[in-house]
């Protein structure tokens with residue numbers, strides 16, 4: 001990061017004040033989706049917010065990257081300029097994000113990738129989700145008396161650490177879609193790790209919120225000074241250990257993480273007395289999986305996403321299918337919001353009950369059956385809320401799984417890329433919570449993804465929960481990397497967002513904003529957030545949702561006004577230009593040529 005950028009970050013006292021406000025909320029609530037205060041803080045940074053005024057003056061016609069940090073976006077653009085594909089650019093962006101946005105993603109985590117191959121007109125989806133160690137069982141998150149432990153007591157422990165999947169997945173996808181040599185993709189990240197980068201407002205705030213004691217020794221030594229204070233805004237941070245790890249992966253590929261000193265370091269860092277934590281065999285047995293995309297028609301478009309073990313694609317598809325016959329108007333309005341919330345409640349009720357790793361449990365395909373969904377949609381009353389939705393009985397249901405009590409938290413990033421050949425990548429990548437398990441090894445953080453499992457393996461009626469822990473299984477995700485195709489089968493939009501179990505709400509909001517309400521991607525990303533995860537109507541605290549709160553309450557909704565930090569990164573492909581949208585609530589940027 002340039003001196004200039006660092007200096008501007010450091011000059012912003014507002015960042016500290018707003019950060020402090022955010023911290024109070026965080027220490028009281030410890031639910032890391034950040035607050036509006038943090039969103040404001042990130043807006044104070046140069047290039048951080050990509051509101052309307054920040055958009056490039058010249059139209060972007062050839063290639064575009066939208067990522068959560070300018071340095072990651074630039075590294076990806078460099079690969080595109082060097083003739084690389086979206087796949088090449090994606091690997092470069094992910095590695096730089098590991099360094100500059102370590103709270104959200106990295107080589108110790110996992111993710112899901114949608115890749116559009118323009119020449120073959122083929123959409124592939126890649127599953128790089130973490131797995132539970134082979135020896136993990138249903139008691140992983142249970143006390144001796146059989147009751148589930150609390151989420152905060154699991155997150156920073158070895159119980160939560162899954163076998164990382166992102167590098168094996170990127171390696172697999174690069175073998176198919178990459179053009180540049182694998183080792184070249186690591187050059188920007190290696191250089192930045194060795195030479196340093198400026199600490200961003202968001203990194204500083206989240207470190208302050210988390211505190212040094214949350215980390216293992218390596219993490220503490222890296223992120224905090226000798227007095228236990230986080231490195232300041234703009235301070236140049238070097239990560240030589242990560243530079244070495246990147247060099248190893250550049251040379252040996254994903255094998256560098258499953259063999260040799262890094263692998264041994266992972267196993268040691270993940271250890272937890274009395275718990276079956278991951279072994280070298282777990283690391284070596286990890287396989288990334290190519291899975292079929294989940295697509296649904298909506299207003300003449302095809303909306304495609306990631307199937308199980310993510311619930312993202314199916315829940316977005318189910319929500320939109322239930323809205324397909326409804327008129328949502330041509331701008332946000334209370335009646336439309338009500339219909340969307342009701343459809344989301346029905347979709348989340350099914351998600352919570354039925355969706356999990358389909359390699360371990362039967363996820364009914366009938367959940368997306370148009371007749372089934374028409375029946376569900378028929379229960380939506382435009383004059384009053386249903387309150388809480390019950391799961392339906394899809395036509396191909398085998399055994400009824402138990403009621404799920406999974407809990408999901410923050411620490412994820414979205415990278416959207418379109419290259420000059422028309423290929424596109426949408427990667428949602430995560431270490432789960434902010435800073436994952438807070439255990440750092442070889443310069444990177446290990447995930448806490450296993451806390452996405454239901455802590456209780458059976459419900460009150462003794463029925464096994466679909467998303468229970470099993471050895472080798474992938475925890476259910478909400479990540480929803482998405483691509484939209486027009487009636488001619490051409491790519492129309494690339495998008496996705498972080499946000500834990502709210503990701504689905506964010507993606508649905510952006511899709512409706514662009515498709516129904518005709519917004520451009522920047523407007524769609526910035527639009528106030530609304531949605532329901534089958535609980536209250538959640539309306540983002542802030543001006544543009546105020547207008548709807550009273551009307552929704554009059555329809556019987558319990559209205560909650562949380563701060564919600566989506567990180568929508570969107571590219572709209574039009575016949576002669578690429579339009580970018582970077583969520584103003586974070587530090588992302590859309591750039592291109």
Ligand code: DON
Pocket residue numbers: 033408409410411412430431432433449452476477478479497498499500501503
């Ligand atoms: O896979 C999931 O759904 C979650 N582990 C993602 C967490 C997340 O998005 C946090 N974002 N801010």
